[in-house]
Amino acid sequence: MSNEAVAQQTATDNEVIGPEMYRKIDAIIEKYKDKPGSLIPVLQQAQDVCGYLPHIVQRYVAKGMKMSPSVVFGVATFYSFFTLVPRGKHVIRVCLGTACYVKRSEEILEKIKDELDLEVGEITRDKKYSLEAVRCLGACGLAPVVVIGQDTYGDVAATKVMDIIKKYE
Amino acid sequence: METTYRSNIMICAGTGCVANGSLKVKDALETELIKRNLQKEVKIVLTGCNGFCAKGPVMVVYPEDIFYQLVKPEDVPHLVEEHFIKGRPVQKFLYTPPAQKDAIPVMNEIPFFKHQVLRALRNRSLIDAEKIEEYIARDGYMAAAKALTEMTPEQIVSEMKKSGLRGRGGAGFLTGLKWELCARVPGDIKYILCNGDEGDPGAFMDRSVMEADPHSVLEGMIIAAKAINAHYGYIYVRAEYPLAVHRLQLAIEQAKDRGLLGKDILGTGFDLDIEIYQGAGAFVCGEETALMASIEGKRGMPRAKPPFPAVKGLWMRPSVLNNVETFANVPPVILHGADWFASLGTEKSKGTKVFALSGALNNIGLVEVPMGIPLKTIIYDIGGGVKNNRKFKAVQMGGPSGGCIPASLIDTPVDYENINKTGAIMGSGGMVVMDETTCMPAMAKFFLEFTEDESCGKCVPCRVGNKTLLTILQRITSGEGREGDIELLLNLSQQIKDTSLCGLGQTSPNPVLTTIKYFRDEYEAHIKEHRCPARVCTPLVKFVVDKDKCKKCGQCFRACPTGALKWEKGQVAYIDPEKCTKCKSCIKACRFWSID
Amino acid sequence: MAKLTIADLKKIKEEYHANQALREGGFRVKITVHMGTCGIAAGARTIMNTVMEELAKSDKKDIAITTSGCAGLCSQEPMATIELAGEPPVKYIALTEEKMRRIFTEHVMSGKPVKEFALVQGHETTY
Numbered sequence: 021m022s023n024e025a026v027a028q029q030t031a032t033d034n035e036v037i038g039p040e041m042y043r044k045i046d047a048i049i050e051k052y053k054d055k056p057g058s059l060i061p062v063l064q065q066a067q068d069v070c071g072y073l074p075h076i077v078q079r080y081v082a083k084g085m086k087m088s089p090s091v092v093f094g095v096a097t098f099y100s101f102f103t104l105v106p107r108g109k110h111v112i113r114v115c116l117g118t119a120c121y122v123k124r125s126e127e128i129l130e131k132i133k134d135e136l137d138l139e140v141g142e143i144t145r146d147k148k149y150s151l152e153a154v155r156c157l158g159a160c161g162l163a164p165v166v167v168i169g170q171d172t173y174g175d176v177a178a179t180k181v182m183d184i185i186k187k188y189e
Numbered sequence: 190m191e192t193t194y195r196s197n198i199m200i201c202a203g204t205g206c207v208a209n210g211s212l213k214v215k216d217a218l219e220t221e222l223i224k225r226n227l228q229k230e231v232k233i234v235l236t237g238c239n240g241f242c243a244k245g246p247v248m249v250v251y252p253e254d255i256f257y258q259l260v261k262p263e264d265v266p267h268l269v270e271e272h273f274i275k276g277r278p279v280q281k282f283l284y285t286p287p288a289q290k291d292a293i294p295v296m297n298e299i300p301f302f303k304h305q306v307l308r309a310l311r312n313r314s315l316i317d318a319e320k321i322e323e324y325i326a327r328d329g330y331m332a333a334a335k336a337l338t339e340m341t342p343e344q345i346v347s348e349m350k351k352s353g354l355r356g357r358g359g360a361g362f363l364t365g366l367k368w369e370l371c372a373r374v375p376g377d378i379k380y381i382l383c384n385g386d387e388g389d390p391g392a393f394m395d396r397s398v399m400e401a402d403p404h405s406v407l408e409g410m411i412i413a414a415k416a417i418n419a420h421y422g423y424i425y426v427r428a429e430y431p432l433a434v435h436r437l438q439l440a441i442e443q444a445k446d447r448g449l450l451g452k453d454i455l456g457t458g459f460d461l462d463i464e465i466y467q468g469a470g471a472f473v474c475g476e477e478t479a480l481m482a483s484i485e486g487k488r489g490m491p492r493a494k495p496p497f498p499a500v501k502g503l504w505m506r507p508s509v510l511n512n513v514e515t516f517a518n519v520p521p522v523i524l525h526g527a528d529w530f531a532s533l534g535t536e537k538s539k540g541t542k543v544f545a546l547s548g549a550l551n552n553i554g555l556v557e558v559p560m561g562i563p564l565k566t567i568i569y570d571i572g573g574g575v576k577n578n579r580k581f582k583a584v585q586m587g588g589p590s591g592g593c594i595p596a597s598l599i600d601t602p603v604d605y606e607n608i609n610k611t612g613a614i615m616g617s618g619g620m621v622v623m624d625e626t627t628c629m630p631a632m633a634k635f636f637l638e639f640t641e642d643e644s645c646g647k648c649v650p651c652r653v654g655n656k657t658l659l660t661i662l663q664r665i666t667s668g669e670g671r672e673g674d675i676e677l678l679l680n681l682s683q684q685i686k687d688t689s690l691c692g693l694g695q696t697s698p699n700p701v702l703t704t705i706k707y708f709r710d711e712y713e714a715h716i717k718e719h720r721c722p723a724r725v726c727t728p729l730v731k732f733v734v735d736k737d738k739c740k741k742c743g744q745c746f747r748a749c750p751t752g753a754l755k756w757e758k759g760q761v762a763y764i765d766p767e768k769c770t771k772c773k774s775c776i777k778a779c780r781f782w783s784i785d
Numbered sequence: 786m787a788k789l790t791i792a793d794l795k796k797i798k799e800e801y802h803a804n805q806a807l808r809e810g811g812f813r814v815k816i817t818v819h820m821g822t823c824g825i826a827a828g829a830r831t832i833m834n835t836v837m838e839e840l841a842k843s844d845k846k847d848i849a850i851t852t853s854g855c856a857g858l859c860s861q862e863p864m865a866t867i868e869l870a871g872e873p874p875v876k877y878i879a880l881t882e883e884k885m886r887r888i889f890t891e892h893v894m895s896g897k898p899v900k901e902f903a904l905v906q907g908h909e910t911t912y
Binding site: 292293294295296297298299301302305306307308310311313314315316317318319322323325326328329330331334338393396397400401402430432433447448449453455456521525547550551552553554555556 | 787788789790791794797798801802817819821822823825851852853854855856857858859860861866873875876898900903904905906907908909910911912
């Protein structure tokens with residue numbers, strides 16, 4: 021990211037993360053701060069509050085948990101559950117587990133990337149969709165599987181996937 | 190000398206059949222056989238109930254294995270005349286398979302159910318996972334009660350060792366031995382841990398057990414805790430399994446309420462608290478030391494062993510980690526004994542194993558079968574064979590740490606030793622079946638993409654080695670493979686296996702090694718002939734119709750979304766390269782492999 | 786809730802069997818909808834809602850409705866099991882709202898299993 025882009029992102033982050041969110045994070049930290057090993061649950065819940073974990077939130081958590089920001093950053097970037105950039109209104113998750121792969125889920129992913137002009141981990145310009153690739157949701161009986169928000173779609177064909185996505189406005 | 194009979198008639202003498210007159214049929218048969226002087230050739234045997242009571246009296250004639258039903262004493266002379274003198278079965282009494290008549294088949298007639306024996310999944314479909322009473326009603330917590338009141342830790346360990354139960358998570362270490370190692374280590378604070386991280390793509394049995402029968406996991410953990418003297422436990426569950434987390438949480442609360450967890454369990458003075466820890470998405474956390482690091486709130490990176498977790502595990506305290514399915518197997522072992530458990534299975538692999546069947550099969554699902562069952566039975570009988578009448582090519586076992594077993598080894602008995610011999614591993618029990626439309630080098634590439642992504646980055650062989658393997662596979666599948674690439678893959682794979690720190694790196698080359706071992710010709714076709722036999726690797730597909738193979742059916746024409754395919758009735762199809770977007774719809778539609 | 790002792794475990798088991806046994810427990814039919822992750826993803830919730838609606842319409846008090854986890858045959862989800870007192874349970878596969886309504890009318894209410902939607906009858910082998 022260029023310096024300009026970083027500055028812009030920080031400005032957006034400051035706009036999104038308001039006082040109400042900080043109050044909620046305070047409550048989470050208060051609950052866990054004396055319990056050893058609780059950084060991961062704290063970050064999980066902070067992400068639930070904010071939708072993502074920008075640097076300002078990571079630093080805030082580090083301070084509250086009396087940890088070095090580098091430790092928090094290390095954990096936040098290690099686990100795939102955490103996202104450092106905002107997610108779209110609808111999160112599209114394409115399963116790339118073995119069973120889905122054998123049923124050509126890669127072609128579905130390619131199709132979505134093409135149509136929405138999006139890479140995995142990115143968000144569309146109108147903030148409507150973000151795209152993620154996941155490893156096995158344990159619904160192999162329905163392979164290939166695409167999850168949009170909370171809804172799971174089984175037996176999805178690459179040629180039909182955009183019809184499903186367009187239902188989410 | 191014992192007489193050798195040419196035929197045996199097995200007559201059911203179960204309650205139902207006797208009520209329907211089976212003993213009278215037996216008398217009539219004896220009389221008739223003597224009359225015909227066949228008493229030295231045909232033997233009559235009374236058997237127990239065979240479950241077909243509605244069709245009684247029933248009998249089976251061996252060696253022909255012919256099943257007669259609804260036989261009356263007055264029918265006997267005709268039956269003996271036809272069957273034993275003229276040698277032809279009597280149609281009238283033959284049992285008609287249900288497919289041909291209007292009745293719903295029973296479990297034994299459906300191959301999917303017939304070969305299964307449910308132990309770990311013993312409560313499947315039978316209980317409501319959210320009601321503890323339903324679990325108790327199926328002998329739930331009776332094994333924990335027995336372990337807490339009647340057994341010493343040594344007795345529990347010895348029973349577990351004798352049962353031969355091995356870890357169902359992958360490596361197959363003897364569960365009893367693991368407990369014994371930890372039990373021997375002195376210490377006031379120990380931990381019992383359950384691995385519900387199930388990161389293996391294509392495996393979903395642990396998810397199913399946690400969702401459908403969470404108390405069986407808790408009960409297994411109580412018994413293990415007593416054996417090693419632990420009073421605190423964690424269940425580590427993937428974040429991707431919200432329903433499993435919810436049901437486990439509920440189960441823990443109910444068990445606490447009822448005094449089955451917490452202080453003074455069942456009034457025995459034994460304490461155990463269990464907490465759920467949600468993972469945050471990292472495959473490497475399935476490795477025991479990485480999982481423990483993750484519970485400690487750190488990045489989930491494995492560390493060198495020894496010291497083993499049994500000595501220094503979570504927070505440097507002695508710990509035992511077992512997988513979900515392993516714990517679910519524990520209560521019946523304690524309740525019914527080691528001998529009962531070991532009565533199924535092979536010499537070194539006892540009991541049953543749950544497999545998650547998926548891929549190109551007709552029946553996809555979760556099955557539990559005795560160890561040692563042939564792979565063929567799982568794939569063809571239980572799995573119902575390959576979908577769309579395509580050819581069975583291989584089955585992938587063990588996920589990214591496992592390998593592909595080819596069609597030629599389909600008679601392999603499924604147990605730890607025999608699966609290891611093929612180059613694959615039992616793993617957690619994922620079985621992904623592939624047909625001829627799967628490209629093996631691309632499959633290896635798929636797994637290496639996974640490993641490269643999930644490598645924690647701590648040790649060089651795994652971090653750099655797997656990336657290099659992936660680079661080579663990428664060039665092979667994009668048509669830029671070089672002479673010597675196969676040897677390079679083999680050499681590098683061996684080095685990664687030998688020098689990686691943890692199980693992830695030590696096993697990550699297995700998909701490459703097994704696909705080269707069994708499908709080397711496919712690698713060679715990619716490298717030398719620039720051809721992908723399965724038509725998967727797009728840069729290597731020509732999108733040209735083979736005139737000799739084309740059956741002129743027009744399926745490809747109907748499938749083509751861009752109008753690139755030209756076809757008329759009775760004509761060979763043609764693909765217009767100008768309009769073709771290489772989407773492969775035509776290749777999938779063609780039943781005759783006639784598009785190259 | 787009161788803490789249990791071992792004697793209580795046995796009592797719960799006996800009471801449960803006495804109460805839940807069809808007929809003795811006052812129930813004539815038990816409907817189990819299989820609701821594991823893949824069942825739910827395949828539409829088990831809709832099936833459950835349909836059963837509840839039909840039950841409300843029927844105004845019957847002798848029908849027990851319950852859920853359980855994965856039934857094992859993921860490719861045939863959603864699934865439900867119907868057990869009438871004194872008869873082996875019947876497993877229905879690949880259900881839709883319409884199929885479930887017909888099963889409710891014919892099997893649950895009139896005691897005639899719907900052959901074309903059924904896969905199998907009886908219990909699986911446990912142990």
